[in-house]
Amino acid sequence: MGSVVDFFDYIIVGGGTAGLTVANRLTEDANIKVLVIEAGQDRTSDALVQTPGLVLGMYGKPEYDWNFSSTPQSGLNNRIINQPRGKQLGGSSAINFMMLLFPPRGSLDAWGALGNQGWDYDSLSPYLRKFVTVHPPPQAAKETLGLAYHDDSLVGNGPVQVSYSEGYSTPNAVWMETFSKLGLKMKTDPRTGKGLGAFQQGGSINPTTKTRSHAASAHYTPEIASRPNLTVFTETAVKKIVFDTSKGEPVAVGVLIRSKDGSEKTLSGGEIILAAGALMSPQILELSGIGSRSLLESLNIPVIVDNSNVGENLQDHPITCQSFEVNPGVPSGDVLRDPDVLNALLQQYQDGGRGPLGQSNISVAYVPLADEEGVYSQDAKKALFASYDEHVQTQDRKMIRKLLEEPDEPSVQYFLFPSQAHTVLHDPPSMADYLLPTSPENYLTVMTMLNHPFSRGSIHITSDDVDELPTWDPQFNSNPLDLEISARHVQFVETLLRTSPFGDIFKPDGARIPQVRGDSLENAREVVRQSQVSCFHPSCSLSMKPREQGGVVDNRLRVYGTKGLRVVDASVFPLQIAGNIQTMVYTVAERAADIIKEDRKVLNNQGSSNF
C-alpha cells in the first residue's frame, strides 16, 4: 500500500480488472495522485489465486467471490443460474478461467457503428497489443495441435502474460483435426481479428512461474504498489458517490466509504472512476441517485440524474454444456476426484510449476451459423433471420443480424472442456457445483457459447443498502432467436460426435449430461433449456452509446448528465463481443487511461484542476 495523501486527483471504485489497469497507467505520471478502493481483500499471494488448476476452490467463498444467483429463467425451464464475480484485488481476473482470446474485427467495428467514434477495430488495435505479452507456444504444442497458423511475431508489450501449455493431449489434437475435416480449418492467426475453425488460445499464465497472470499481478506489482502517488484501500466498500448539485449539472466530488472497522467517511477526489464491474457499477450508480426515477423514488433515493438506461441492456454469453463419457484411457480432468491423484499433481506443481495444475488446456472453435448438416449457406442464414424479422427491430439487433449474415462471423464459440459439467443443476450454491466431478464416469464437455445474443437482461437494486446484492435477471432466450441459434449449434455437436477422430474418443452409448440428445431441432432446444448457463461475461449494463439509443456514458466514458464521473469496466461495452471478454476489459481500460490523461491535459491548459 502506498503512502496516504490528502487529495486524490482520481478515486477509482473497484480494484478489479479495469480498475487496477487504469490505476497503474495513471500513476505512471508521478504528478497524478490516485486512490483505489476495493471491497475485497488483497489475496495476491494466495495459492488458490496463483495456481491455475485450483480455481474451483475460490467459487462461492465470500473472501473471493460475490456469488450472484439469477432470478428464475423462464427460457431455461425456470432454473436459477449462478454467476461468480471476483471480490478481491484483481476482481474477476483473479477467479477467471484464464482463456485469453482476441476479438474478431466485426465485433469491434460494430461498437464504432453504434455511434462511438474512436472505438472501432483499427482505433483499438494498439491497445489490444498494449495490455499483453504473448509468449510463443512450445514446439511440442505446435506439433500436437498443428498450429501452422500461429504467428510468433504477434507478441505485444504489456504486463499481462499469456502462454501456451506443454500439456495438450489427444482430445485437443483430435478436436483440431475434426473441425478441419468438417471444413473448419483455422487458416489465419485469430489474433488478427479474422479466422474461423478450431484453434488454441493462450492462457493468462506466466510461463516462467506457471502462476495466474491477472490485473493484480500485472498492474499492482510491489514496484507499482510502492509509488507514493498510488494509494489502495482494501476491504473498504464504496456506499455511494457524492455530488455537488449547487452549480447546475451535478459534479461528482467524492465517495462515501465504509472501512473494514465499520466506520464511514466521505473522501474527496478530482474525478471519480467507477470500475466495480458490469453487475456492481450499475448498483453504485443507482445507490448514488443515477437511474430510473421511479425505481429510485420507490427506494427513497434522491434523484441526481433520471436515466432509465442504467442497469438495462445487460448482455452476456449464454453457454450450453454437454458432457460425454470418454473411452478408458482418454485423458479427463475428472481423475482429480481421487485425492491421491490430486496430491501427486500438487507435488508436481510445487516442483517448479510442472504438470496440469499450471496449465489451461481448454481448446476452442469459432463457427458461423451451422446445424447438423454443417455451416449454413448465405441464403439459408438470410431465410432464418427473415422468419424472425419482428425480433430484430432495434438498432443493435439489426447490427447483430448484419454481423451474423457475414460469411466470416462466428455465431458461436465451442469449447472443449477437459472434465464433466453439471450445469443442469436447478439452483447451485456456487459455480463449483457445476464443475465438481460428482458423476463416477470420466467425461469431456463440449460447450456451445452464443457469441452475439439478441436477448437483453437487467441488473437493479432492490434496496438502498450496498450490502444487498442487486437483482440479476439475464433474461436468457427471451429473444427467441437465441434459442434457435444455440439449438442449431447443439445439433452440430452431434455431427462432431459422429465424426472421426473426435467421435472415437467417446464411449459408444456412454453416459451424457444432460441425457437428452440434440438429434432433432426440438430435442436440441431442450438440451439448451436444460443445460445453458452464463459464461460469466456480463457486460453492456452502462453502455457507451448515444443516450437516446440506450446509452449511459459517452465515447469518453463520461456519465451523461454529470461532471467528474466516468465508468471504466465491462459495463460500458456497447454490444457484446465474440469470444471471451477479458481482453476487451483490459483494452477498454488501457484506452480509457489515455483518454483520461488527454482530458487532464486539456483541463490543465485551461488552468482548471477540477470540474
Ligand SMILES: Cc1cc2nc3c(=O)[nH]c(=O)nc-3n(C[C@H](O)[C@H](O)[C@H](O)COP(=O)(O)OP(=O)(O)OC[C@H]3O[C@@H](n4cnc5c(N)ncnc54)[C@H](O)[C@@H]3O)c2cc1C
Ligand atoms: C468464473 C469466471 C470465469 C471467467 N473466465 C474468463 C476467461 O477464461 N477468459 C476471459 O476472457 N474472461 C473470463 N471471465 C470474464 C472476465 O474475467 C471479466 O469479464 C472481467 O474480469 C471483468 O472485469 P471488470 O473490471 O469489469 O470487473 P471486475 O474485475 O469484476 O472488478 C470489479 C471490482 O469491483 C469491486 N467492487 C464491487 N463493488 C464494490 C464496492 N461497492 N466498493 C468497492 N469495490 C467494489 C469488486 O470486488 C471487484 O474487485 C470470467 C469471469 C468469471 C467470473
